[in-house]
Amino acid sequence: MKDNESGKRTKNGQASRGSRAEARRATEESILKAAERVFAEAGFGGATMQLIADVAGLPKANLHYYFETKESLYRRVVERIFNIWLEAADVFDEASGPAEGIGAYIDAKMEISRNHPNGSKVWASEVMHGAPVIQDYLETTLRDWTEGRAVIIRRWIAEGKMAEVDPHHLLYMLWATTQHYADFSHQIETLNGGAPLSDAQWEEAKTCVKSIVLRGIGVS
Amino acid sequence: MKDNESGKRTKNGQASRGSRAEARRATEESILKAAERVFAEAGFGGATMQLIADVAGLPKANLHYYFETKESLYRRVVERIFNIWLEAADVFDEASGPAEGIGAYIDAKMEISRNHPNGSKVWASEVMHGAPVIQDYLETTLRDWTEGRAVIIRRWIAEGKMAEVDPHHLLYMLWATTQHYADFSHQIETLNGGAPLSDAQWEEAKTCVKSIVLRGIGVS
DNA sequence: TCTTTTTCTGACCGTATGGTCAGGTTGAGT
DNA sequence: ACTCAACCTGACCATACGGTCAGAAAAAGA
Numbered sequence: 001m002k003d004n005e006s007g008k009r010t011k012n013g014q015a016s017r018g019s020r021a022e023a024r025r026a027t028e029e030s031i032l033k034a035a036e037r038v039f040a041e042a043g044f045g046g047a048t049m050q051l052i053a054d055v056a057g058l059p060k061a062n063l064h065y066y067f068e069t070k071e072s073l074y075r076r077v078v079e080r081i082f083n084i085w086l087e088a089a090d091v092f093d094e095a096s097g098p099a100e101g102i103g104a105y106i107d108a109k110m111e112i113s114r115n116h117p118n119g120s121k122v123w124a125s126e127v128m129h130g131a132p133v134i135q136d137y138l139e140t141t142l143r144d145w146t147e148g149r150a151v152i153i154r155r156w157i158a159e160g161k162m163a164e165v166d167p168h169h170l171l172y173m174l175w176a177t178t179q180h181y182a183d184f185s186h187q188i189e190t191l192n193g194g195a196p197l198s199d200a201q202w203e204e205a206k207t208c209v210k211s212i213v214l215r216g217i218g219v220s
Numbered sequence: 221m222k223d224n225e226s227g228k229r230t231k232n233g234q235a236s237r238g239s240r241a242e243a244r245r246a247t248e249e250s251i252l253k254a255a256e257r258v259f260a261e262a263g264f265g266g267a268t269m270q271l272i273a274d275v276a277g278l279p280k281a282n283l284h285y286y287f288e289t290k291e292s293l294y295r296r297v298v299e300r301i302f303n304i305w306l307e308a309a310d311v312f313d314e315a316s317g318p319a320e321g322i323g324a325y326i327d328a329k330m331e332i333s334r335n336h337p338n339g340s341k342v343w344a345s346e347v348m349h350g351a352p353v354i355q356d357y358l359e360t361t362l363r364d365w366t367e368g369r370a371v372i373i374r375r376w377i378a379e380g381k382m383a384e385v386d387p388h389h390l391l392y393m394l395w396a397t398t399q400h401y402a403d404f405s406h407q408i409e410t411l412n413g414g415a416p417l418s419d420a421q422w423e424e425a426k427t428c429v430k431s432i433v434l435r436g437i438g439v440s
Numbered sequence: 441t442c443t444t445t446t447t448c449t450g451a452c453c454g455t456a457t458g459g460t461c462a463g464g465t466t467g468a469g470t
Numbered sequence: 471a472c473t474c475a476a477c478c479t480g481a482c483c484a485t486a487c488g489g490t491c492a493g494a495a496a497a498a499g500a
Contacts, residue, residue: 020468020476041349046265049458059479061460070458121348127407128341129261138410146411163435168411169428173397176404180396187347188392190358191366208389215383216436240446240497247447269488279449281490290488441500448495456487465478470471 028066031056036077040118043125044074071133078126078134081119086141088112092149098162099219101152102174103210109178110206113185120182146171163218170217177209248286251276256297260338263345264294291353298346298354301339306361308332312369318382319439321372322394323430329398330426333405340402366391383438390437397429 034056038047049070053060067073088108095101113120131138150167157164181188181197189196197205214220254276258267269290273280287293308328315321333340351358370387377384401408401417409416417425434440 024477043263043265043345043349045263045267046349048456050456060458061479061481062477064459065476065478068459124348124403125263125345128344128403129263129266130406131410135410138407142407143411163431165432166424166428169425170432172400172404172408173429173432176396176400177393180392183344183348184392184396186350187358187362190351190355191363191388204386205389208386209393211383212385212390212393212433212436214436215438216432216434218435244447268486270486280488281449281451282447284489285446285448288489443498443500445498446496449491449493451491453490454488457485458483459485460483461479461481463479466476468473468475470473 024066027058031058031063031066031073032077032080035073036080036118036122039074039077039125040121044070044129074122075133077119077122079137081116081123082134082137082141084112084116084119085109086145089145089149092152097219098153098156098217099214101156102217102219103214106174106178106210106213107206109174110181110202110209113178113180113182114202117182117185120179124179124183161219163216165217173213177213181205244286247278251278251283251286251293252297252300255293256300256338256342259294259297259345260341264290264349294342295353297339297342299357301336301343302354302357302361304332304336304339305329306365309365309369312372317439318373318376318437319434321376322437322439323434326394326398326430326433327426329394330401330422330429333398333400333402334422337402337405340399344399344403381439383436385437393433397433401425 031052035047035052038052038055042048042051047070049063050060052073053063056063063073067076088111089105091104091108092101095104126132126134127138146168149171153162153167153170156162185196192201211220251272255267255272258272258275262268262271267290269283270280272293273283276283283293287296308331309325311324311328312321315324346352346354347358366388369391373382373385373387373390376382405416412421431440
């Protein structure tokens with residue numbers, strides 16, 4: 001599992017960036033990317049290993065060399081977006097108050113919705129169908145994270161830094177609103193005349209969401 | 221296609237409530253209900269006609285007597301929830317201002333999330349996967365509806381009845397937040413200790429959402 | 441009662457899917 | 471140059487799926 005950055009060369013002279021382990025990581029990465037897209041577009045049941053293989057540019061059998069089953073591949077895809085969200089939530093803790101913390105959290109989650117719409121969709125699909133694969137995450141990591149953030153919010157309320165709102169429902173609203181831009185991107189595009197949101201429109205969206213939420217909790 | 225409310229009796233003396241047409245409607249209803257649940261739990265690709273038939277308590281072949289294909293059955297399920305939402309939106313128009321209109325709209329949509337969680341999930345799944353089946357609805361009915369409501373919101377803003385926010389992003393926030401309670405009900409239940417929201421908790425949710433949104437747009 | 445129409449169903453079919461495997465290829469280690 | 475483990479792949483398999491159909495059963499109409 002150790003890194004091997006020796007940068008050796010193969011017979012044909014092509015630079016093999018980092019030997020075997022590196023190549024493996026690259027292949028796994030391309031499979032995960034393809035899987036994320038296919039699972040997002042077709043759902044777990046509708047996705048086929050053949051299509052994932054085609055998108056990744058690999059024979060189907062090779063796919064099973066890297067990932068034993070469809071479900072294990074799917075699980076990795078779901079874990080991925082979950083970890084991205086968790087990391088983004090750090091901004092929440094480092095903040096000194098709700099205006100800064102929640103504002104930054106909205107910004108971060110909106111950015112993720114823009115850059116990882118497929119991951120968000122796969123997660124949404126998984127939870128909607130009863131989280132058959134990642135139920136354990138919900139009961140451990142997510143629950144802990146949520147309670148931790150609820151404590152922070154309650155402290156801000158106690159310190160008079162924001163209005164008295166239920167922390168859980170506030171978090172649900174943040175999740176729902178930000179992820180909506182990823183999960184329902186197709187609907188939003190249709191209502192936007194068939195075009196994806198432009199840079200300016202994304203800025204507008206972030207500003208608008210922050211404006212309503214922050215004013216809604218008595219900040220700014 | 222005409223109604224037949226004659227209420228005739230069959231040979232065995234059992235009251236046949238409303239003859240053939242009535243029985244047909246009842247069977248279709250039970251199939252649609254079963255389909256809604258199965259599609260919500262497994263997605264379109266994951267759902268099987270066999271399972272829908274089992275849930276409805278019918279042989280699979282009989283299902284195809286009432287609905288030609290899996291897709292036509294699915295379409296009917298999606299159209300259903302869409303029409304329910306459209307009807308609920310009437311409260312928006314009849315209102316004299318944002319506090320009343322948007323407040324009532326939130327209440328109505330939260331009620332639907334509680335009473336038709338499966339329909340909401342099927343809709344979400346359909347849109348997330350690019351709306352392959354109901355794209356026409358998005359481009360006609362939904363677009364018209366949205367633009368109509370945007371006009372009303374802009375008028376309220378012009379009349380100084382609420383803060384200046386982009387109507388579209390406000391609507392997205394309303395949709396996202398209210399539907400989240402249906403689409404992510406499993407996640408919410410898990411974070412609620414594994415139990416569905418109680419009556420009181422639903423009231424709390426509605427109050428909390430309305431409170432944040434209405435204050436967020438400068439009302440109340 | 442006899443005929444006709446609608447409703448129902450077990451058995452069946454072609455296809456596509458997730459997964460397997462034997463055997464080939466490659467390239468790092470020596 | 472040789473070895474061996476890691477990597478790759480076409481061909482294959484059992485299963486499950488959506489959909490069909492001939493014909494039974496039931497109800498309506500005469």
